[in-house]
Amino acid sequence: MCAAMSCVLKLLPFILLLYLNHASAQAQDGFIFYGFDNKSLELNGNATVGDTGYIRLTHSDGPFYQKGRLFYSLPLQIKNSSNGSVFSFSTTFVVAFTKSSQATGDGMAFVISPTKDPPGAMPSQFLGLFNITTNLNPNSHIVAVELDTIQTPEFSDIDNNHVGIDFNGLISNVSATAGYYSDDNGGGLTKLLFLSGDPLQLWVEYDGAETQLNVTIAPAVATMTKPKRPLLSLKQDLSEFLLEEMYVGFSASFGAIRSDHDVLAWSFKMNGQAESLDLSRLPTLPSGPGKKPPVLPISLPFAGVVVGLLLAWLIVFIVRKIKYKEVLEDWEVQYGPHRFSYRNLFLATNGFKDKEFLGRGGFGRVYKGVLPKSKIQVAVKRISHDSTQGMREFIAEIATIGRLRHPNLVRLQGYCRRKGELLLVYDFMSNGSLDKFIFDQPKLTLNWEQRFKIIKDVASALLYLHEQWVQVIIHRDIKASNVLLDSEMNGKLGDFGLAKLSEQGVDPQTSYLAGTPGYIAPELARTGKSSTSTDLFAFGTFLLEVACGRRPVELQEEPEKVFLVDWVTDCWARGAILGTVDPKLGEEFVAEEAELVLKLGLLCSHPLAEARPTMSAVALYLEGEVRLPEDFSAKSIAEENKGRTKERAELFGSPLSERETIPMLTLTEKFTSSGR
Numbered sequence: 001m002c003a004a005m006s007c008v009l010k011l012l013p014f015i016l017l018l019y020l021n022h023a024s025a026q027a028q029d030g031f032i033f034y035g036f037d038n039k040s041l042e043l044n045g046n047a048t049v050g051d052t053g054y055i056r057l058t059h060s061d062g063p064f065y066q067k068g069r070l071f072y073s074l075p076l077q078i079k080n081s082s083n084g085s086v087f088s089f090s091t092t093f094v095v096a097f098t099k100s101s102q103a104t105g106d107g108m109a110f111v112i113s114p115t116k117d118p119p120g121a122m123p124s125q126f127l128g129l130f131n132i133t134t135n136l137n138p139n140s141h142i143v144a145v146e147l148d149t150i151q152t153p154e155f156s157d158i159d160n161n162h163v164g165i166d167f168n169g170l171i172s173n174v175s176a177t178a179g180y181y182s183d184d185n186g187g188g189l190t191k192l193l194f195l196s197g198d199p200l201q202l203w204v205e206y207d208g209a210e211t212q213l214n215v216t217i218a219p220a221v222a223t224m225t226k227p228k229r230p231l232l233s234l235k236q237d238l239s240e241f242l243l244e245e246m247y248v249g250f251s252a253s254f255g256a257i258r259s260d261h262d263v264l265a266w267s268f269k270m271n272g273q274a275e276s277l278d279l280s281r282l283p284t285l286p287s288g289p290g291k292k293p294p295v296l297p298i299s300l301p302f303a304g305v306v307v308g309l310l311l312a313w314l315i316v317f318i319v320r321k322i323k324y325k326e327v328l329e330d331w332e333v334q335y336g337p338h339r340f341s342y343r344n345l346f347l348a349t350n351g352f353k354d355k356e357f358l359g360r361g362g363f364g365r366v367y368k369g370v371l372p373k374s375k376i377q378v379a380v381k382r383i384s385h386d387s388t389q390g391m392r393e394f395i396a397e398i399a400t401i402g403r404l405r406h407p408n409l410v411r412l413q414g415y416c417r418r419k420g421e422l423l424l425v426y427d428f429m430s431n432g433s434l435d436k437f438i439f440d441q442p443k444l445t446l447n448w449e450q451r452f453k454i455i456k457d458v459a460s461a462l463l464y465l466h467e468q469w470v471q472v473i474i475h476r477d478i479k480a481s482n483v484l485l486d487s488e489m490n491g492k493l494g495d496f497g498l499a500k501l502s503e504q505g506v507d508p509q510t511s512y513l514a515g516t517p518g519y520i521a522p523e524l525a526r527t528g529k530s531s532t533s534t535d536l537f538a539f540g541t542f543l544l545e546v547a548c549g550r551r552p553v554e555l556q557e558e559p560e561k562v563f564l565v566d567w568v569t570d571c572w573a574r575g576a577i578l579g580t581v582d583p584k585l586g587e588e589f590v591a592e593e594a595e596l597v598l599k600l601g602l603l604c605s606h607p608l609a610e611a612r613p614t615m616s617a618v619a620l621y622l623e624g625e626v627r628l629p630e631d632f633s634a635k636s637i638a639e640e641n642k643g644r645t646k647e648r649a650e651l652f653g654s655p656l657s658e659r660e661t662i663p664m665l666t667l668t669e670k671f672t673s674s675g676r
């Protein structure tokens with residue numbers, strides 16, 4: 001007995017030591033994974049493991065609206081429990097995105113989160129981390145490093161290819177276009193494209209003592225070492241956001257445009273330097289970029305140089321030949337006048353130089369150009385596609401649209417086809433799109449008179465499409481960003497050509513309704529069918545946007561102001577509808593006109609399709625020739641909206657970003673699915 005006792009006493013220091021060792025091991029958690037490991041990693045949502053072990057968070061070949069996560073199964077003690085400060089940590093990982101030349105799904109994030117499945121988290125631009133109410137809520141306790149491939153205006157995104165540091169929400173505290181600073185003297189920034197499809201390595205490092213968070217990104221290639229200067233460096237104590245025990249992992253999502261988001265390897269270390277990744281051990285991706293061709297040896301014999309020069313000359317010669325190569329099929333001859341030569345468009349836009357880049361439209365990149373002979377200014381939209389099927393109908397439609405003539409429609413002058421690419425040539429609008437003038441502007445840029453004129457312009461264009469042309473043409477994508485302004489600030493409706501096409505060739509099984517929230521009529525969300533009356537709904541939202549100077553959904557607003565329609569309705573019910581007029585206008589507006597526009601906006605975006613007016617009626621209201629219906633009041637809308645709470649929550653609860661509009665989805669689908 002006594003012997004046993006003394007034995008325990010003798011061992012006590014060792015037991016204590018063991019215990020202490022264990023405790024400190026906990027605060028120094030570290031791990032490294034190449035691909036998936038069943039024991040300590042966990043997937044949820046749509047995430048799966050590929051055959052070589054890579055982790056695919058979302059799947060470009062699966063259903064729409066996916067979110068997928070990968071988490072280290074155990075929570076990590078991230079705060080020092082005795083004084084509450086966040087420990088230093090360091091992590092590095094390799095990720096890959098779908099290779100694509102156009103927009104893809106929303107992106108992914110490295111996440112530190114209190115749960116492996118944040119409650120209520122939505123896909124699309126919410127990255128599977130937040131929803132409209134949990135976003136920016138301090139109780140979310142989420143710190144994320146987002147790799148964002150869509151520019152979402154509600155989140156003040158800087159572009160569609162950026163890295164951002166997020167605290168409790170998707171409005172990044174700091175963000176930067178993806179890229180790395182070279183280590184040599186110049187130290188210039190080399191841009192990186194997420195959608196290049198090449199694996200990228202990231203480092204996220206936090207120094208607890210300095211409260212400094214650094215994020216670095218570089219191509220995941222063996223020749224690359226971690227760049228010395230981080231892309232993002234933020235002095236911020238994380239302890240105000242994080243709880244004592246947190247999970248670490250990744251989350252990715254998409255909405256109406258699908259893409260793969262893969263994690264290939266991951267190393268993490270608490271209170272220390274994460275073990276560096278051996279890039280030769282990355283799991284291979286199925287259709288991935290594959291092995292890079294071997295680099296030429298540095299010292300080439302003289303003969304090699306000569307051969308090389310000759311080859312280069314030959315290549316230049318051939319490239320010149322194919323540079324301007326187009327696709328022209330027999331059936332296209334009839335569309336002769338609408339056909340542009342690629343050479344002319346190339347010269348017009350200075351070879352599609354960045355300098356001529358005007359912006360990203362719903363379908364592709366838009367460039368300014370001056371046609372060589374006529375010196376006419378044009379806007380050229382480049383849409384990439386990888387199929388020739390469906391092209392015939394497409395071109396036929398373009399020719400039809402090319403015949404439409406109305407002073408308030410942006411004229412489609414013609415098109416040009418190349419392999420994998422379609423170019424559309426439009427009249428150039430020197431003042432760009434209307435949204436730039438009415439949103440996010442600290443100063444007044446459009447007075448009331450101009451706004452009212454633009455509203456009438458758009459109404460007249462829509463009246464023409466709906467009722468005055470031989471066929472009924474449904475626009476399908478009316479919103480401020482699709483209204484362009486010429487040099488005299490006349491409003492012209494754009495992009496209608498493509499929307500017209502969107503309904504054809506859509507497979508009802510796979511197509512999912514997408515659109516900009518606030519512009520989608522309830523019955524459109526239910527049935528997926530566009531009509532003149534769904535156009536009217538969007539037009540109603542457009543009227544409110546222009547009068548109030550606000551987007552239909554603004555997340556940064558106070559709760560009652562998030563949805564523009566509801567806010568205007570409430571103010572009307574309180575007899576203060578004019579209080580919603582864009583504050584930048586001050587008193588400088590015609591009260592009767594503003595009241596008319598606001599009420600007409602509500603009438604057009606009425607939840608009941610039958611209650612909405614036709615465009616010819618709208619024209620009469622706007623001209624003041626007919627008064628708005630007597631029985632139409634804020635109360636009548638509120639009543640109609642009662643009992644539609646769920647439907648409305650679905651419509652508004654998951655606002656898609658501006659980019660994911662109906663035609664874009666179907667166009668992409670049409671070209672990519674029929675091509676394979």
Ligand SMILES: *[C@@H]1O[C@H](CO)[C@@H](O)[C@H](O)[C@H]1NC(C)=O
Pocket residue numbers: 036037038
């Ligand atoms: C993980 O578990 C699954 C079954 O749950 C098994 O099919 C797979 O081979 C396991 N993978 C590894 C890497 O152990």
Ligand SMILES: *[C@@H]1O[C@H](CO)[C@@H](O)[C@H](O)[C@H]1NC(C)=O
Pocket residue numbers: 045046047063064065066067
């Ligand atoms: C993937 O996501 C879709 C849409 O969110 C969902 O309906 C489906 O069940 C998910 N599939 C898996 C395997 O989780």
Ligand SMILES: *[C@@H]1O[C@H](CO)[C@@H](O)[C@H](O)[C@H]1NC(C)=O
Pocket residue numbers: 027080081082083
């Ligand atoms: C936690 O904080 C206390 C008090 O400052 C300190 O003595 C201790 O070393 C810290 N623990 C770790 C693991 O850093």
Ligand SMILES: *[C@@H]1O[C@H](CO)[C@@H](O)[C@H](O)[C@H]1NC(C)=O
Pocket residue numbers: 080083084085208209
């Ligand atoms: C907590 O303790 C750590 C380790 O001693 C120290 O670096 C840190 O500054 C302390 N934090 C606070 C808030 O006192």
Ligand SMILES: *[C@@H]1O[C@H](CO)[C@@H](O)[C@H](O)[C@H]1NC(C)=O
Pocket residue numbers: 119120121131132133134653
């Ligand atoms: C967001 O998620 C929270 C938590 O699950 C939930 O209470 C809230 O209703 C959700 N909001 C929306 C708009 O879906």
Ligand SMILES: *[C@@H]1O[C@H](CO)[C@@H](O)[C@H](O)[C@H]1NC(C)=O
Pocket residue numbers: 171172173174
């Ligand atoms: C970033 O965070 C700091 C500190 O919390 C805050 O003062 C600042 O406004 C934030 N900036 C942005 C752009 O969110």
Ligand SMILES: *[C@@H]1O[C@H](CO)[C@@H](O)[C@H](O)[C@H]1NC(C)=O
Pocket residue numbers: 205206207212213214229230233
């Ligand atoms: C973060 O980057 C700065 C340089 O910008 C460097 O001085 C600092 O040591 C870095 N901190 C961490 C934790 O990597």
